[in-house]
Structure formats: structure tokens, C-alpha cells
Amino acid sequence: MATKTSSFPTARALWDAVPRLSSSPETRPRPVRRLPVRRDWPTWVVALVQIAILIVFVGGWEVSARLKLIDPFFWSQPSAIWSTGVIFFQEGEAFADIAFTFRSTLLGFFIGTTTGALLGMSFWWSSNYARIMQPYIICLESLPKLALAPLIILVFGMGLSSKVAIATALTLVVSTLTAYAGVKAVDHDQERLFYSLGASRWQVFTKLVAPSCIPWIISILRVNIGLALTGAIVGEFVSSQHGLGRTIIYAGQTYEIPLVWVAVFVLSALSMVMYVAVAYLEKVLRKGIVH
């Protein structure tokens, strides 16, 4: 203590002796800034701009196809796509195709997510089992599952089940890994509390581990619906008698480019509907379970 007090004036003198950094306005202009203000446009303005972009895009496409700036055979044009779309819905198998793709996507989504979640949570039961399985799970994750599509078609046939199988394969691994991450994130003290109350392993699993994993599983739903749709479409590409994926392949091979576009647009509409539905499901589940 004594040495510190006596050394203080020396340190202070040293401080004063060191030349200060120049701060005169000529040599170093000090930037004068205000906090940036963000001005949000009203919603109707935003919507108007969005619609305007769409009109310019569609109009530009139509005009440049008519003026032969782009080759209308390969690129098609909105008017032709529209009339093809009307025919597709009136005479074609539009609803059968949509239903087929929709069904295989949803089935793959549910089977993959549920099985994956259960598999991921099962790793909680034994760390030895989890350690043994780890390299295989990593292997499955890195495996390009779509590359297996032709094989899956051979095994499961050309019908619905092969599309469901591919969609399941895509969603299963992600769900497993996410649920396992949830298991690993369970608070160790929380587990100790359960055991101090005299809980059995099964009680810890059902009352602590499974509920803790639910938010993790919910968070994967939106990713999985997209993956399931991709799986179903690829399955239809490889071999199928129905579905929007088959329509795209068929129309492409017969150079019916407007029909390709119709199927693509219907597909994105389907994808958006499912995404919104899953996002809504997620919101309801979060509100009901997580708080």
C-alpha cells in the first residue's frame, strides 16, 4: 500500500509529460454524425412497388418474346403459359398430379420428422449407444440421398411409396440430428433435480427430455417441409406416372415449354401453401407448448 502511494506523483508527472494526441479541428476533423433514422414506408406503398415489379417482369417477358428478343420456343411467354395453364386445369390431370405430389410430400414429411425425432431422442438412453451410432449418422448426413433415388425407385416401385421413401430419407437425418442436439442441450442440473426427487429414467425421459426437445423439433418443421417436397419431386423425375415432377419431365421431353412453366408455378404455389401451413402449425405449437 505504502509503495503505491509514493509512486503515484511520479506516474502522474509521466502522464502529463507525454504529448497529447492532436485534436485541433484543422488537423483532425471530428466527424459529426447523427443516429441514422429509418423511415418505414406504409404497407400499401410497399405492396404497390411489389405489384409494379411483377407487372414489369411479366410484361417485359411477354414483350421481349413477341419482339423475338428472346427465343419464345425455349423461354415461352406469359400469355402462352396462361392459356396452357387454363387447359391444364380444365382438361389435364392437374388436380390428380397436385394431389399425388402433395400426398407423397406430407407422408414423407410426417414419417421422416417423427422417426428422426424419436431416433434422435433415443440417444439419450445410452451414451454408449450414441457413441456407437455417431459415425453412421454422420455418414448418412454426408451421403447425397438424392443420388440414391434410382435405387429407391427400383426397390419401392414406381408408385407413391418410392416418393415417400425419398422424402423420408431427406427429412429423417436432419430431424435425427436436431433432436439429438436437443437431447444434448438438456440442462444437467434439471436432470439432477429429477433424480433428487427419486425419478426413474422413464420419468426423466417423458417429463424432462422429451418436452425439452419439442422446441428443437418444432424449429425443424419448416426446413423439413421443403426437403420433403424436393424428395417427392426428384422421385417423380426419376420415374412416376403421376405428379407435378412427372409433368415437368414429360413436358420438357416433348418441348411443351409452357407446360413446364405451368407445373413449376403450381409447384411453387403448393410449396408456399405448405410452408405457410407449417409456419402456422409452428406458431400454434410454440404458443401451446413453449410459452
Add this chain to the structure above:
Amino acid sequence: MSSQSKLVLENVSMTFQTDGKPFTALAPVNLEIPAGKFISLIGPSGCGKSTIFNIVAGLQPATTGRVLIDGEDATGLIGRVGYMLQKDLLLPWRTVLDNVALGMEIRGYKMSEARARALPLLARYGLGGFEHRYPGSLSGGMRQRAALLRTLLVDQDVILLDEPFGALDAQTKARMQEWLLQLFTDFGRTVVFVTHDVEEAIFLCDEIYVMASRPGRIVEKLPIDLPRPRDRAVVSSPRFVAMKKYCLDLLHLAAPETHGDLAA
């Protein structure tokens, strides 16, 4: 070992192997706690307070020794004591009522029965109106109350409290201490309390065990002969101040390494 002792520790010790060398976390400890007493363990960090709790709660095997509850060997058995950790550990997806009922549910009560038992207690002990709220919307003090009621409702005679009020602000802490004393009087359990706060220990307890580290051990047992029920004013009485001074001196001696730091 007298027959009325509720909790007895016989030569309980804990030794780890670190880098091939044995490290004694807890030197053999002997404790005899009579039924219905409120006792405190105080000491520097690393003195083995939490080790004792873990061994008594059956969450950690002891290297040597036995734990007896009501004269029965309870070494390594879980669910024989109520154990409250420092964190409240309320489940965020359960309402306050269902959190408080958790212990009973695990012991095999029907959920409806567990809720029916917990509900009047929530109202009586300051959680009235919060039964159906989720823990996320509760203050720190409220959460600790819920956690403590959960511990009490498992119907165990011995309750271990590991710094339950450590994370609370001073005013909330004082209110919680008075609340805990009321609970102690009403329920008549045997309480073992761990704290860093000497004043808290003296205010709440019948006996204080002062511990020291390296190896973790009990160095002194101090009877606190303040009459109950205790009022907050007792903390400024000369008797209280003298006991506090003595405890602090003991703790100072029990922590030689801090001693060294101050001298440097």
C-alpha cells in the same frame, strides 16, 4: 448415534483421482442432526458443502462412509431427501402449480391429487393468483418460492437447501428468509442449509457448521441460541453481532489462500 437423530453422516468422505494423484474433496465427516433442527453449513468455496449434499441426496457415491436417515442406511439412495439446488430449475412448459406438483407426481401421486394438495399451499405461501402462470412471467423471488414449495411437497423429513437465495437482491433475500422461517415453523422439517452469507446463516439456524477447504472438512460446530420466532431486529443485537464476528474470524482462518492474497 442417538435414536432421535434424523440425519447422520458416518465417516463420509470423497476422494478423486486427478492425474493419478488422489485428491481429497471431503475428509471424513461426521454429522448428527436432530429432528426438526435448522442447521447451516458455511465455508469457502471448495470446502465440500455441495459434495455433502450430493452424497446425502444420492446423486454422487461417497468414497467411504454411510448416510443414515432415521437410523436407516440411505447411502446412495435417491428421493430420500428434498434437495433444492441454487437455480430454481422450474420447467418453462409447466404452470407454477404443475411445477410445484412435480415432486409428488414423480412419487406416483395422480396429477389431480398432486394439484389439489399444492393449490392451497400456493395461496398460503405467497403464490396466490400465480398458480396458472408460467415461470417465465415470475420474478426471481417468486420462482424461488415455487422451487422451495416443490421441494417441501415431496414429503421428505430432511430438506437440503443449496444457497437458495444466493442470486436474489438484498431486500428480496430478507423477505425470503422470513418466509422460509415461517415455512420451517409450519412444516417442522429438518433443514440443512448451505450459504456464503454468515448473517443469513445465524438469522435462520439452530446450529452452524463451519467448514474449511483442502481438504474439505468441518472445523467447528456453533450453536445459535437466539430465541425463536426471530425478528429481523435480532441482527443488530450484541449477541448476534458477536456471533457474526466470531464466524467471520473462523471463516477467515479456514481460507488460508485468501489470507495469502491479502498479504501480497
